Amino acid sequence: MRLFASGLRKLSRRMATWVTFGLLAGLLVLIMVAVGATANAPRPSGQNGAAALTLVTFPGAYDAILSFILGLGGLFAVIYGAAIAGSEWTWGTLKNAVARGESRSRYILLSFASIALVIGIGLLLAFVVGVGAALVGANLAGVSTGGLNDGAALGRLPEQFARGWLAIVEEGALGFAIATLARSQLAGIGAGIAFYFGGTFAGIFLPDIVKYLPFSVATASVSTGTRAGGGFGGGGAQPAALDANTAIVLVVAWLIGSLVVAALFTERAEISG
Amino acid sequence: MIGGEGLALATRGLQKSYGARTALAGLDLSVPNGVVYGFLGPNGAGKTTTMRLLTGLIHRDAGSIEVLGRPFGRRDRHRLFDVGALIESPAFYPFLSGRQNLRELAASGAPVPPGRIEELLELTGLRERAGDKVAGYSLGMKQRLGIGAALLSDPKLLLLDEPSNGLDPAGIVAMRETLRRLAELGKTVFVSSHLLGEVQQMVDVVGIIAAGRLVREGPIADVLDAEGTIRVRVTPAELERATAVLGAHLGSENLTVSADDPGWISVRASSDRIAEINRTLAGAGIWAIGLESGNDLEMLFLELTRGEPVASGEGTFFGTAGAQAGIGSSKGGLS
Numbered sequence: 343m344r345l346f347a348s349g350l351r352k353l354s355r356r357m358a359t360w361v362t363f364g365l366l367a368g369l370l371v372l373i374m375v376a377v378g379a380t381a382n383a384p385r386p387s388g389q390n391g392a393a394a395l396t397l398v399t400f401p402g403a404y405d406a407i408l409s410f411i412l413g414l415g416g417l418f419a420v421i422y423g424a425a426i427a428g429s430e431w432t433w434g435t436l437k438n439a440v441a442r443g444e445s446r447s448r449y450i451l452l453s454f455a456s457i458a459l460v461i462g463i464g465l466l467l468a469f470v471v472g473v474g475a476a477l478v479g480a481n482l483a484g485v486s487t488g489g490l491n492d493g494a495a496l497g498r499l500p501e502q503f504a505r506g507w508l509a510i511v512e513e514g515a516l517g518f519a520i521a522t523l524a525r526s527q528l529a530g531i532g533a534g535i536a537f538y539f540g541g542t543f544a545g546i547f548l549p550d551i552v553k554y555l556p557f558s559v560a561t562a563s564v565s566t567g568t569r570a571g572g573g574f575g576g577g578g579a580q581p582a583a584l585d586a587n588t589a590i591v592l593v594v595a596w597l598i599g600s601l602v603v604a605a606l607f608t609e610r611a612e613i614s615g
Numbered sequence: 616m617i618g619g620e621g622l623a624l625a626t627r628g629l630q631k632s633y634g635a636r637t638a639l640a641g642l643d644l645s646v647p648n649g650v651v652y653g654f655l656g657p658n659g660a661g662k663t664t665t666m667r668l669l670t671g672l673i674h675r676d677a678g679s680i681e682v683l684g685r686p687f688g689r690r691d692r693h694r695l696f697d698v699g700a701l702i703e704s705p706a707f708y709p710f711l712s713g714r715q716n717l718r719e720l721a722a723s724g725a726p727v728p729p730g731r732i733e734e735l736l737e738l739t740g741l742r743e744r745a746g747d748k749v750a751g752y753s754l755g756m757k758q759r760l761g762i763g764a765a766l767l768s769d770p771k772l773l774l775l776d777e778p779s780n781g782l783d784p785a786g787i788v789a790m791r792e793t794l795r796r797l798a799e800l801g802k803t804v805f806v807s808s809h810l811l812g813e814v815q816q817m818v819d820v821v822g823i824i825a826a827g828r829l830v831r832e833g834p835i836a837d838v839l840d841a842e843g844t845i846r847v848r849v850t851p852a853e854l855e856r857a858t859a860v861l862g863a864h865l866g867s868e869n870l871t872v873s874a875d876d877p878g879w880i881s882v883r884a885s886s887d888r889i890a891e892i893n894r895t896l897a898g899a900g901i902w903a904i905g906l907e908s909g910n911d912l913e914m915l916f917l918e919l920t921r922g923e924p925v926a927s928g929e930g931t932f933f934g935t936a937g938a939q940a941g942i943g944s945s946k947g948g949l950s
Contacts, residue, residue, distance in 0.1 A: 344722040344723075345722050345723060347722070348718075348719045348722035348723075351715075351718075351719065352708060352711070352719055355710060355711060355715070356710055357710060429708075433706055433707070433708065433709070434703075434704070434706030435706050435707065435708055437672060437702065437706055438706055438707075438720055438723070438764065439720070439723035439724065440670070440671060440672055440692075441670040441671070441672060441695065441698075441700040441702060442695060442696075442700075442720070442723050442724025442725065442767075442768070443671075443692045443693055443694070443695030443696045443698070443724040443725060444692070444723035444724045445692060449723060612667075612672070612673040612674065613667070613672040613673065614667065614672065614673070614703075
């Protein structure tokens, strides 16, 4: 518990935490407000703002916000996980804990547990910010916000949120494991981003294989028959995507696998520097 | 039990290689309880590798380690609860303050008593800057914080790798006094350093390694007494005769003449024999044009670490006399 609480304190004081959250929430606000502000502007013939207005029209806006958070949030989670894990090696702080007799795998796993919690809090806050921004956008566009209290949409949210959190945490774990194997913050972030976008492009040519890879299963796991999922990031909607329930099982498998790899590698690693 | 009672730290046949490079080739250390132990060796001799092995950061290829009288292996990390360490450069989270870094470090390993962090900030002279981010600390301040971090759990054994790095003269003196005080309190301080003068003033026991093996170990006073070196300079024309005279008087195995250092003869003898050597030469009609007493750690260190390590480096604490590098050998002399 001491280590978990310590992990949370460290993350809360870290610039990377606030920058990641700020980027996610900032982009969300920008899009929602921009959509609302420009929805009624004159457009060239043949174009209308109706499609864009669905982003700020409730209850569909809930799905749009989640889709954005879970899509871009996956990329951010990979980078964030890699940054936190890599810095332990780059700065040499893992060395301190090991030299004090701390269990290596316990340290790694509890560090990640604190990341998972911070990701959950970040997603929740980003969602709240997104809903606020969508309300502003709706008001700017003159769209009714009556769907805000739609019972069916609100009822779906907890499950969507839980699936989304698990998917994002899995992507964070992947970045965490890559940076641990690379023993480097920068190498971990670079490899995580390459893996993220590489998976998207590989999906064009090898959809039957790529659909089982971490980013694709994460995307598929949040597709609960609504518009949520896909859309905004790597591993976007793919024709060969798995069904959501199979995908969530694979998400958990990738999550556990990533953490086991990170813990085992750390347990056996020779720590220097 | 490899070290017997009364040893805070003991290694036997400790071996470690990195690929084809051998870092430790059978290291035998015996560190008594309650002393300041100076661990010396040239760059690449294996000091940091030893420190890493002693703190479980890396894994040994062969040999054994005992920490505070009990075996220390991969599954014995709890032994480190009684050990404090500063290995290589101090490592901290740059975005946290000094105080916060200590607080977060205290969350790992052995529990830290309440108030201990403030006590250590006071001890290391960092209280004024304890709220500042470590990113803004000088090397010396980070070093002080590193020493504070090593002391967090009030360890019985302290392992410090080059603790004087970056410290100003006042900081070095303060550190020396702190480490001496810790030893007086019954704690064992194992310290590696390149500052030989500093080590000579600070340590009770010294261990010198070269090429991954122990070449000398023992109470520093005994080691220096046994290993004193006197250097005599004569004119090149008289070098051969002077060597013969001194060889006859002191034993030729105690002499070294190096081609790199023309005119100089190195004699293994304690410094109090300098007058006797001068008199011996004068009696033979040879006038020394230079005499140096080499009874200090620096000369001993240079002599030992330029030579081959002795075959019997094992268990030399309290028994160094028979395990001395051959000063008279062609490889063992001062250059």
